[in-house]
Amino acid sequence: MLPYDFDYYLPKTVGEGVRLFQQLEREGKNPVYYSGGTEIITLGRLNLVETNAVIDIKAIGECKELTIKDQRLIVGSALSLTAIEEENVFPLLSKAASGVADHTARNKITVGGNICGQIFYREAVLPFLLTDSHAVIAGKSGLRQAPIHQLFNQKLKLQKGEFLVQLHTDRRFLTMPYVCVKRRQQWDTGYPLITVAVIKTENETRIAISGLCPFPFRAFEMEKAIQQGGPLGDRIQEGLRHVPQPVLDDVEGSSGYRMFVLEQMLQDMLRELEGNHP
Amino acid sequence: MISARLTVNDEEREVAFRPSDTLLFVLREKLGLTGAKPGCLNGDCGACTVNVNGTAMKSCLMLGVEGVNQTILTIEGLKDSPIQHAFIEHFAFQCGYCTPGFIMNINSLLKKHPNADDSTIKEFLSSNICRCTGYQEIEKAVKSLLKINREDKAGLQNDE
Numbered sequence: 001m002l003p004y005d006f007d008y009y010l011p012k013t014v015g016e017g018v019r020l021f022q023q024l025e026r027e028g029k030n031p032v033y034y035s036g037g038t039e040i041i042t043l044g045r046l047n048l049v050e051t052n053a054v055i056d057i058k059a060i061g062e063c064k065e066l067t068i069k070d071q072r073l074i075v076g077s078a079l080s081l082t083a084i085e086e087e088n089v090f091p092l093l094s095k096a097a098s099g100v101a102d103h104t105a106r107n108k109i110t111v112g113g114n115i116c117g118q119i120f121y122r123e124a125v126l127p128f129l130l131t132d133s134h135a136v137i138a139g140k141s142g143l144r145q146a147p148i149h150q151l152f153n154q155k156l157k158l159q160k161g162e163f164l165v166q167l168h169t170d171r172r173f174l175t176m177p178y179v180c181v182k183r184r185q186q187w188d189t190g191y192p193l194i195t196v197a198v199i200k201t202e203n204e205t206r207i208a209i210s211g212l213c214p215f216p217f218r219a220f221e222m223e224k225a226i227q228q229g230g231p232l233g234d235r236i237q238e239g240l241r242h243v244p245q246p247v248l249d250d251v252e253g254s255s256g257y258r259m260f261v262l263e264q265m266l267q268d269m270l271r272e273l274e275g276n277h278p
Numbered sequence: 279m280i281s282a283r284l285t286v287n288d289e290e291r292e293v294a295f296r297p298s299d300t301l302l303f304v305l306r307e308k309l310g311l312t313g314a315k316p317g318c319l320n321g322d323c324g325a326c327t328v329n330v331n332g333t334a335m336k337s338c339l340m341l342g343v344e345g346v347n348q349t350i351l352t353i354e355g356l357k358d359s360p361i362q363h364a365f366i367e368h369f370a371f372q373c374g375y376c377t378p379g380f381i382m383n384i385n386s387l388l389k390k391h392p393n394a395d396d397s398t399i400k401e402f403l404s405s406n407i408c409r410c411t412g413y414q415e416i417e418k419a420v421k422s423l424l425k426i427n428r429e430d431k432a433g434l435q436n437d438e
Contacts, residue, residue, distance in 0.1 A: 008280075104335065105336060
């Protein structure tokens with residue numbers, strides 16, 4: 001049970017949602033956009049999220065789109081993770097999504113909610129970082145579209161009153177070879193330790209990581225190092241020198257253990273993706 | 279407070295609640311349907327699982343107001359179902375606290391995947407926790423129904 005009250009709004013259009021936010025903000029209601037709402041409910045229960053108004057974006061058509069148009073995959077931000085898994089138009093995204101929480105929770109957690117959440121794993125962003133996707137953002141000046149790399153730096157940088165409407169991904173990425181692995185310290189259901197997603201494009205191998213640092217990231221520097229010639233083990237060692245800081249050090253795993261696990265994961269995943277290496 | 283109409287177990291119920299009330303709270307405290315159990319209240323244990331439009335949902339992770347215009351099924355609405363019988367037959371519960379959540383999750387599993395393979399079963403069942411650790415019996419109960427589904431399907435094909 002949430003220890004405080006809020007008003008609930010269910011706009012049908014992007015414009016209505018944005019206008020509601022402005023109006024509620026003027027009224028001092030500290031509104032928040034609500035998609036799956038799982039984090040608002042669980043953190044709200046602990047008084048870690050407080051609001052007097054939630055604006056549920058699930059009735060906005062654009063936020064529920066899942067289609068291919070003009071050679072781009074369009075993923076609505078309010079689609080549940082299991083809906084994305086079941087449709088499986090973007091297998092790398094399905095795989096990354098399937099590692100979040102558990103199956104029943106993923107019936108409620110949405111892709112946009114996961115990407116915009118406070119919890120630091122936010123694995124659903126990894127496929128979009130690997131594929132140079134674009135995000136469609138709604139705000140008081142209407143819709144704007146920007147590369148995910150411009151908007152996502154440790155977290156999705158939105159202006160007050162903006163919300164994520166869609167993610168657009170070039171269709172050619174949908175069928176590229178990939179490996180996505182989630183490692184947990186214990187069993188198949190424990191809290192995540194590290195998730196690594198790797199995709200092989202026409203001319204490079206791209207890497208994105210969640211659970212290593214307190215934010216998910218595309219490992220551009222690591223990719224460059226790993227692209228160089230030489231034995232795989234040496235290239236990975238060089239790549240590990242470019243891991244951003246800080247590396248997480250918590251009850252799920254010390255920073256040293258996380259780096260060890262990452263090294264082993266990269267060995268296995270790159271071997272699988274690139275073929276046999278010395 | 280708002281007043282809203284919820285469709286629960288094939289009945290339309292007019293109910294007054296706060297928009298910030300979870301569906302679990304509305305079901306238990308406003309409608310007297312105490313089959314969905316409060317466990318972790320954090321989306322981890324699955325004891326509060328119900329079906330919304332046939333999909334398993336943790337009712338502690340859903341607002342009551344999100345249930346408007348949806349079809350909600352709780353354990354009370356699931357009368358005499360094969361999975362309930364299978365749980366009895368295979369002793370798939372001990373203290374019973376997690377049982378309604380498991381059954382509602384499995385009910386959704388069987389509807390969506392009547393021929394579920396082992397990995398799908400594992401995928402669904404790992405959403406629920408049984409502190410008595412009766413997992414093997416629960417798995418046996420699920421598999422007994424899948425076996426019946428397969429045999430029924432084979433029987434139908436033979437009849438054709």
